[in-house]
Amino acid sequence: MFSCFKPSLQVMKKLPTSCIPHPAFLFLLLSISTFSQSLTSYVNPFIGTREMGHTFPGACLPFGFVQLSPDTDTIPYDMDGKYNPPVYRYCAGYQYDDKTIVGFSHTHFNGTGHSDLGDFLIMPTAGPLQLNPGTAAHPEQGYRSAFRHETEKAEPGYYKVHLDDPDVDAELTTTLRCGFHRYTFPKADSARIILDLIHGIYNYDGKVLWAYVRVVNDTLITGYRITSGWGRNRYMYFALAFSKPFDVYGWRNADKPVYRGFWRRFSQYSNFPEMAGKKIRAWFGFSTFKGEQVKLKIGLSAVSMEGAIANLQAEIPGWDFDKIRSEAHENWEKELSRIKIEMPGSRVKGHGSRDTSFYTAFYHVLMNPVVYQDVDGKYRGIDQEIHQAVGFVNYTTFSLWDTYRALHPLLTWLYPQRSGDMVSSMLAHYDQSAEKMLPVWSFHGNEDWCMTGYHSVSVIADAWVKGVRNFDPEQALRACVATSANKYYEGITDYMKLGFVPLERSASAASVTLEYAYDDYAISRFAEAVAEDSASGTLLQMLAGAETSKYLKRSENYKNVLDRRTGFMRPKNADGTFKPAFDPLSTSNQGFIEGNSWNYSFHVPQDIPGLITLMGGDKVFVSRLDSLFTMHLDDKYFAETEDVTRDGLIGNYVHGNEPSHHIPYLYNWTSQPWKTQAMIHKIINSMYKNAVDGLCGNDDCGQMSAWYIFSTLGFYPVCPGTDEYSIGSPCVSKATVSLPNGKTLTIIAKNLSENNIYIKSVTLRGKSLIGLVIHHKDLMEGGLLLFGMSDRH
């Protein structure tokens, strides 16, 4: 059934939160759908904007650094480190249920469970000067404005809303490094643009270390700020141009400034071209006639104000908003067109359009990593120096614990050049890091050490094994080896000595051990491939050969935390004894992170047959999987589960968090692979809805969405770092994938319907697959991947 969200551009501005479509409306939509429709029109940027999804509806380009979006609130952080739900709630700056917009800021994360950014908030106002944002309850006390969703329109690269209080239409579009605002004002004697340099996401009193604004002339200002938020020390510069000269301007410093005698002698707060301090809010005023459009364009740079100006000049030389919007639209259309899908005749009921879910997922997939360099190739490194990217494009925002699983494999498949650039970016990070460590959770020249594992190695291995060659294998291998032997990082020294990370070293000792063992396998696959690709007898070949066996051995370390008596993974103390008083259902203080032992016990993607044997064989293993998906998780345990809604659970399986993402595919290694097929459809149908609360957990920088893309197409990279995809069950009747090598892969799920979800046969280019596996190389040859679907397994 079509959702009321299934939209033309014109319809999308109406976005009710409950879906009771009027019959005539449905008819209209169905009529439209018979025409060839742009793929961007299937994207609903509002999916995931209520509660847990942590997506934002604003404008951006694929891999675009500037992600310009309305912030409906950003609650100050509780400095005591206490879990502060309102902060978490505003990771993306936008919550669908809010009634007011504070303003529009230019940097956002998509779907994270931690947060930062929200740089350079801009808000148009009319009326008395208010230099504080006010509150959601009392927007009239500040510059924020009430708004209504019916005035909102969001599409890839474009966002529009009517701001009720100043009676201003706000439109936003972007290029890679720049934001473009178009505000349609009422008649106003005192129209103003507010530039709030205090505003930010993951805010706390003192986050802004320093802010600076320079009025270059009456249509150009530059500036920067340095923040210490989640990113410990982040620099962001801007150049902001106005289409209309401001007549008058000023600022306030909400901080108590240092005593400086000179201000006794002339005023700095009005029409004085420099503003600086920790808590700056500036304004720029002019008068407007009714319907006057005032445009702003802003270039961002992590390097310098000069860099921001150059970015702006290069990307938005003129003032044609519609042209930039149109270019953004075409850019998205081009990327989304890499996969064209068709739905089965009878659509899956209940959760809206699969087209919209699919293309919105694809849209979210392409929202990060983002390009992190100026137009001249300069960027700010993790060593806090300015670097020149030579031979690659530098990217940032690596949420690797999430994204190594499916997002990076998806990018490696569809964007091998970008994937190689991302690897080169990671290697630059490694070179520049004081700890000689590949990224863990890094963004904007900062390493946040968030979550666990050294999963950069998985991304590198996966890229190389799948044929990505635009990075240096020797440098990469040395970086992987050094990272996996890092003496500073969580328990690695003990891990290398004991074969497991002991509880004394890490509260996540068991899951960390499992992740290290998997990562080690990825290194061994990478090393083996490099050895094969290297000239015989070279130093690199010998190095790679030696690392292959060493890391293959290390990859068996998962066995060291398997309690064979119970079949559960269980953390050990340094003396080799298992943690006593162990609860495999709990995620709290049991030696795992964001998951319980029930889920993590399946976390051996590198040796599933071995795991099955150790757990007691096929029957026991199937039974354990069945239990996972059917048992009831007590509220007590659910309360410990981070980042997911109740809907994000199937039994004790937690789709809203990542550690379990491969588990539905594990039936493939048992006697009952049909259960994988059923489970994929169940998850697809229940966990991804075309609705503002359509995501069952954080999108996690596109990992949730990438899972959806792969699984919808019928296969999934269960063990990145190998060239294998495991067959699931396709959820589209046809998909046409334009491969990056110019070939075309056509996927057809013959007879797919709501009930025909089981696979009777799979052929690739006419040949049956051997096992439920497709190799990457075969996939890249293109041709027809034909699934024969049935209602019986």
Added chain:
Amino acid sequence: MFSCFKPSLQVMKKLPTSCIPHPAFLFLLLSISTFSQSLTSYVNPFIGTREMGHTFPGACLPFGFVQLSPDTDTIPYDMDGKYNPPVYRYCAGYQYDDKTIVGFSHTHFNGTGHSDLGDFLIMPTAGPLQLNPGTAAHPEQGYRSAFRHETEKAEPGYYKVHLDDPDVDAELTTTLRCGFHRYTFPKADSARIILDLIHGIYNYDGKVLWAYVRVVNDTLITGYRITSGWGRNRYMYFALAFSKPFDVYGWRNADKPVYRGFWRRFSQYSNFPEMAGKKIRAWFGFSTFKGEQVKLKIGLSAVSMEGAIANLQAEIPGWDFDKIRSEAHENWEKELSRIKIEMPGSRVKGHGSRDTSFYTAFYHVLMNPVVYQDVDGKYRGIDQEIHQAVGFVNYTTFSLWDTYRALHPLLTWLYPQRSGDMVSSMLAHYDQSAEKMLPVWSFHGNEDWCMTGYHSVSVIADAWVKGVRNFDPEQALRACVATSANKYYEGITDYMKLGFVPLERSASAASVTLEYAYDDYAISRFAEAVAEDSASGTLLQMLAGAETSKYLKRSENYKNVLDRRTGFMRPKNADGTFKPAFDPLSTSNQGFIEGNSWNYSFHVPQDIPGLITLMGGDKVFVSRLDSLFTMHLDDKYFAETEDVTRDGLIGNYVHGNEPSHHIPYLYNWTSQPWKTQAMIHKIINSMYKNAVDGLCGNDDCGQMSAWYIFSTLGFYPVCPGTDEYSIGSPCVSKATVSLPNGKTLTIIAKNLSENNIYIKSVTLRGKSLIGLVIHHKDLMEGGLLLFGMSDRH
């Protein structure tokens, strides 16, 4: 009489504060003085280190950016803007009466009345780890150490002291951009180097916006900090190399850091190679044998850590401390040798060696401005961008209200190339400034707007008029014109409209008007000279011609604040009425800054004959001068006088502040020029002593010292911007000046003695002077300037 300070290198380490020389000691010194002695040995860096002088005794090069000196305390600033004497007391970080040394920091101002810097404090310790400085009363509670002056030795480019608490000999020397430390340790199992990134001068809680340290390896660390002190936003980077590897290291953050989950998982405070936060103190530990010398060398840069490393590699490639010390010594020797003086046979009694006073003054003169660019020419501009200095060396630290009077004229005379580079630095500042304004009081990429006037124009005019040509005259003239019409700056708009700055616009309305009028005259001189030097009919010639007359007219504006009824300068209200209830003796709220109307009423260097006429003619004028020098200033008024000691007054004449520096020379324009001659000797003999409290006020970035150099040689630039020096009375029997054009000027004061201070004749190259004036061009021809001295006027 020789002072006990008159030293060989060996003797200088003994620096008693009261001077009762033992006869044998005197004999020794007198014997030595018959040999040719190095001029550096005449420098006593301790002059001015007690109370008001605000000098520091540490090591530096001429014009050296790094000025490495012990800080005996740095009292936190009172944020409420209240006058806080202890802060003021520590402008240079060192007070002679203190008994403890906190550590050694690398940047200092010489003799300022406001403060900042104190970057990168290093302190050697032995014993238990203490990561706070402790207090002067309880040094044992922190890492600071007691010390005794008898262990101190200070000479140009070198400083030594014994730190009693750790029992460490500390020695310091420098290059332009680097500091070099040599510490001789006792046997110690836990010797440590403390690096305190909180420490600084003009400190307050929150001054350090951010600090960062990176342990590159066990002998190299890099880092930086950003401070908001007097310099509103100052960046300083370092690279610090150890001659001995540290075994262990750590840090503490005295700030409450932002909550960041990752630190749960591994410790950042011990042997972790990155440290960052607002309040960092780090330590680096090793064991030492008795007498072991551990050396540190540190490069500074305002650009980047990479820049700091490059500076260090270029300037101190090896570890030879004595070599660097010796090079520093030679560097000073070379500069001080530009002027060689001889004393009269019977020396002036009472205030120690004139040699020492002279060469210490010369030493202080050469301590700023300082070179402010990396070895590759990069520097951080006032616009907070990184620039490349092309065609000039970039300098910083311009305390122009002080230094335009004599310091810059002295540098222009002796160092025309550097003077031109300083002008180019000012022009770069102008170009980069948001306000399009030449420097007022600028340092390290910051404008502090301290004090009044736009005296950069005086420096520029003086340089050009005296033949300095290595800057662009058109750019300079345009910068002067724009600066003097700046709409943001103190009352200029009204000044241009009304002919004076009204009290409504400035609390210093009268003195500001006087300074603007003088500065305008300087511009007119500059413009006239440029017009003369320009090709006929060029745009530049026309521009310069127009500005000449315009600014000559503006220079008469001093008349607008002269109350002809009383002969006193007196501030006006905007309506043209004089301020009622006016007290010409008071410096408080009377319309003047750092001076009263009595002194400022003589502040018309550009039109002294005109002033004399307006004041009532020669007799009245002489009588007013006499009164100034003889009247008693009530304690009530003295209490209002900033920055000077009681000794800094002669009557109501305040030598310790600058506005009166030219006044002793004004008798030259009257019928009684002998009074100038007497007064010069009186000031020289009473205001400059070879003693720790030898300066009667702040040295003010060398202005007090430059006055001394000129006046000692017998002439003074009463009106910079003209090519005239006014004759005073020489205080040396002979001086040989190596002019920068290769010629030699020999000054002889024939028959000079304690009583023979009056000039009977002056000839230059055998020709009598016309009037009591020497023209710069004539001076630069060299030859003999012969004064015939007498005891009668």
